[in-house]
Amino acid sequence: MPWIQLRINTTNDLAEQISEQLEESGAVSVTFQDTYDNPVFEPLPGETKLWGNTDVVGLYDAQTDIAELQAILNLDQYSYKIEQLEDKDWEREWMDNFHPMQFGKRLWICPSWRDIPDPNAVNVMLDPGLAFGTGTHPTTALCLTWLDSLDLNNKIVIDYGCGSGILAIAALKLGAERVIGIDIDPQAIQASRDNAERNNVSQKIELYLAQDLPDNLQADVVIANILAGPLKELAPQISKLVKTDGKLGLSGILANQSQSVCEAYKTQFELDPVIEQEEWCRITGKKK
Structure with a gap:
């Protein structure tokens, strides 16, 4: 079915309020977009991430009365745009554009509706959905490539901020x-x-909410793909999870944030050179 899209340019202070007004006026979905299309990492689970200049985008049934909508929302007070969206099978189009992706030498992330490119490779079946990482974001790609480079045989690994479980x-x-x-x-x-369960590895994975972690938990490899702020704040807790001589991988960090994150970990780790990809970076190191 066809849709009408309403895009209101506003500030982050007003975005939540406008979002609520759009929902009350009949929008079937409301999303936030950075006006200047700056690269923004996926927010922490449960967090709503807004930016300095934000577009609030509402999607309405094409039969919506535009004049009534303009009056209800008092749109004249905003900078806004209303446009008709082409009638497409959006789910099918989205599925057609999601392809298997290779990371490193061995690892592929494959959606379930696509053929596996290499049956002899290491294939992870993962369909994009609610939570929180599919491999398309540079930070996830950086982490997957790093994991592919390691010898993980007989190793215990901690994924801090597991999201979809992809890592x-x-x-x-x-x-x-x-x-x-x-x-x-x-x-x-x-x-x-x-x-x-979909990947037949459920018998080898343990899952915990952060507040329910067992005491004295440690691993040979710890990876945390969250955000720079939490990585710095959680540095003492994350560092304790790594065994002596164990490996640490951190991402979710903009390149201009890497130095401050390195500062939080350098006393306990011998850090490798920072790796960058599309303005994001990965920090790795070995526990002293």
Whole structure:
């Protein structure tokens, strides 16, 4: 069916209020977009991330009365645009544009509706959905490539901020003996559990909410793909999870934030050169 899209340019202070008004006026969905299309990392589970100049975008049935909508929302007070969206099978078009992706030498992330390019490769089956990482974002790609470069045989791995479980499942498929996934959001825990079952590795993964972690938990490899702020704040806790001589991988960090994150970890780790991709970066190191 055809749709009408209403795009209102506003500030982050007003975006939430406008979002509520759009929902009350009959919008079937409301999203936030950065006006200047700056690269923004996926927000933490449960967090709504807004930016300095924000577009609030509402989607309405094409039969919506535009004049009535303009009056209800008092649109004259905003800079806005109303446009008709082409009638397409959006789900099919989206599926057609999601392809298997290779990371490193061995690892592929494959949606379930596509043929596996290399049956002899390490294939993770993961369909994009609610939570929180599919491999398309540079930070996830950086982490997957790093995992592919490691010898994970007989290793214990912790995925801190597991989201969809993509990194945890990849680690298991790459040979890890056991993986512990940690997140602050119960939906992420459920998504990781579902994806682990889909990939037949559920017997080797343990999942915990952050507040429920067992005491004295440690691993040979710890990976955390969250955001620079939480990575710095959580540095003492994350560092304790890494065994002596164990490996640490951090991402979710803009390149201009890398130095401050390195500062938070350099006393306990011998850090490698920072790797950058599309304004994002990955920090890795070995526990002293």
